[in-house]
Amino acid sequence: MFNDLSSPLSLLETRRSGKAREMTTPGxxxxxxxxxxxIATRTPDHGKLAPWRFIIIPDEHRKTLENVLKRAFLADKPEATIAETNAMCGFISDAPxxxxxxxxxxxxxxxxxxxQELSVGAAAMNLLHAAHALGFVGSWIxxxxxxxxxxxxxxxxxxQRIAGFMFIGxxxxxxQERPRPKYEDVVSIWQGEA
Ligand SMILES: Cc1cc2nc3c(=O)[nH]c(=O)nc-3n(C[C@H](O)[C@H](O)[C@H](O)COP(=O)(O)O)c2cc1C
Incomplete structure (x- = not known):
């Protein structure tokens, strides 16, 4: 709808996620x-509690994190094959x-x-928009x-809880655009009290 790609509305309108395994450098x-x-922290936050934390995983520790996942996965499923373990844990090393x-x-x-949890979701969304505005793609998994x-x-x-693994690249x-909900299905006009 907003075709001027330099406009903020166009940026909001064109953001979409990409798959982490389909991301490449640069991040x-x-x-x-x-x-x-x-920008992610410029998020509505009732009480100014900052109820979110962002932990950057440096390149040199990505494999360590993959190994943490493998340890956790195998603790629950010791009979898992190497292939299955890799399939369930390897995604964490995707994306720059x-x-x-x-x-x-x-x-x-x-x-x-x-x-407070809603504020975390808002922070995640801001992160994705900021990544898009800088020309990157993000994925919230x-x-x-x-x-x-x-x-x-x-x-x-x-x-604390993990709200998401935020991949950027x-x-x-x-x-690929995904189907979006029909406006009429999600927006209504309140008809007042009967
Ligand atoms: C809290 C949250 C968790 C998600 N976790 C996953 C996940 O584990 N696996 C997955 O395939 N998609 C997951 N998704 C969906 C992806 O982010 C999906 O690609 C996204 O909804 C695509 O919509 P977009 O293009 O508007 O960003 C999650 C979404 C949210 C909001």
């Missing part, structure tokens, strides 16, 4: 990644850049947990490791 450099993460987004709520706050305590424990504590090819 954002250190300065670009800092911008992306600073990986940021782990943690939900880090302040339990002692009067702000409901739900609101949870998959099984986001729900595995042993994986969470290498990043945070029992009060350059798309290898043209991104």
């Amino acid at each position: 954002p450099d250190a300065r670009q990644l800092r911008s992306i993460l600073e 850049t990986l940021v782990v987004l943690l939900s880090s709520p302040k339990r002692e706050s009067t702000i409901p947990l739900w609101e 949870t998959a099984w490791p986001a729900f595995h305590n042993e994986v969470r424990n290498v990043f945070g504590n029992e009060n 350059t798309p290898k090819g043209e991104l």
Whole structure:
């Protein structure tokens, strides 16, 4: 609808995710990644609690993280084959850049947990938009490791949860658009009280 690609609305309208395994270099450099993460923190946050943490996984530790996943996976499924283990864990080494987004709520706050978790989702979305605005593609994946305590424990504590593995890179090819919900299916006009 907004065809001027330099306009902010056009940027919002054209963002879409790419698959991490279909990303290549370059990813954002250190300065670009800092911008992306600073923009991600410019997110509605009731009570100014900053209930999110961003953990950058440096290149030299990507394999270590893959091994953490393999350890957790095999602890649950010791009979898994090497091929199955690789298939379930290898994705974490895809894409040039990986940021782990943690939900880090302040339990002692009067702000409901739900609101704090919504703020984490908003931060994730801002991250994806900022990556897109810089010409990269992003992907927000949870998959099984986001729900595995042993994986969470290498990043945070029992009060925290992995909200997503945020992959960023350059798309290898043209991104496929996915079906979007029909406007009429998700938007309605309140008719007032009967
Ligand atoms: C919280 C969250 C977790 C997700 N986890 C996965 C996942 O584990 N595997 C997957 O294939 N897609 C997952 N997705 C969906 C991808 O991000 C998907 O590619 C995206 O919804 C595509 O829509 P977009 O093009 O508007 O970004 C997840 C989405 C969200 C919001």
